[in-house]
Amino acid sequence: MKLKAAIFFIVILIVAPVTIQANHHISSIEKLDQISDEALQLVKSSRYDDAKKLLEYFSNEFLAYTMENHGFSIDELRIVTLAQNEAIEAMGNGSMDHDERINRVTKFRLAIDAITSTNQPLWTEMERPMMTVFGGMKDAAMQGDAENFHSHLNSFLSLYEVIYPSMKLDVPVQRVQQIDARIHFIDEYRPRVLAEETGLQELVALETDLRDLFNQMSEDEADPSLWWVIITTGSIIIVTLSYVGWRKYKGNKERERAKKRM
Incomplete structure (x- = not known):
């Protein structure tokens, strides 16, 4: 019985960190997806300044995630970064109409969903x-x-x-x-x-x-x-x-x- 208990304890020590890391990975991915969706909702409400701040916050979170997990390819990083930059630019462009701003952030939102x-x-x-x-x-x-x-x-x-x-x-x-x-x-x-x-x-x-x-x-x-x-x-x-x-x-x-x- 002591041997079985010891084996069980060792298995827990091995599996638990992997499980915790997997849960952390999922929660980080979901957070990125949630931020992109919240940014879209802000734009729909014409809260462009708030949307811009959230998109810039996403940039920091996305960078931190990629540095920690290396989960995306170079092409994925390039495509997402380009869509994000276009979305941020749209928020600061006073001459761009509301519909076009929505389209820019929708493009970004769909790209994030595609990789997450x-x-x-x-x-x-x-x-x-x-x-x-x-x-x-x-x-x-x-x-x-x-x-x-x-x-x-x-x-x-x-x-x-x-x-x-x-x-x-x-x-x-x-x-x-x-x-x-x-x-x-x-x-x-x-x-x-x-x-x-x-x-x-x-x-x-x-x-x-x-x-x-x-x-x-x-x-x-x-x-x-x-x-x-x-x-x-x-x-x-x-x-x-x-x-x-x-x-x-x-x-x-x-x-x-x-x-x-x-």
Whole structure:
């Protein structure tokens, strides 16, 4: 009995520190995720100064975590740092409108979730708004409706920009590059997409790539505790991006008219 007790005691001494370290690791990761979500809620409430302070606090916590755990790759650190810097810059930019600030911090929020979540990442729940906007763009192209095509395409690009860092964190680089190349082609050669059959074929190919991507990424179920974040983030995008895209399109039109007058 004394031998069994001694063995049990030794096992406890070995296992306990590992368990404590694992719990510390989980709590640190969850803290980073929580800070990013709180920053997004502050921005939604137009509390930009508070959001900036929280984002700067995140920077210190993120640095401390990476120094202690070495849990992220160089690419992950680069992508997250870039998204964070853009979010902080947006908080200090007095000329940037509210919707764009939300988009910047949403991009950061989704990137943090992509590197911290063990379930289906939040950015994959953007499939419905993204494909809805894409459907409007495709329909407009098929009907030759240039104005609606440009408006929907601008909205689609805004949404794509929000999830792009998260995609790079979760999706193989070759697949991201393939989707990115198709999107850049459609954006760069808008008149050809509207006027030529090959343009419509490119839209169909992109639609297939996007659906395959989301289907593959949706194999795991999302953590139920994150559904409220998914719903609020999706609502932000659905409500704001169509307006942002339309305004961007109108702005481009105004610049074209101004050039013609010169």
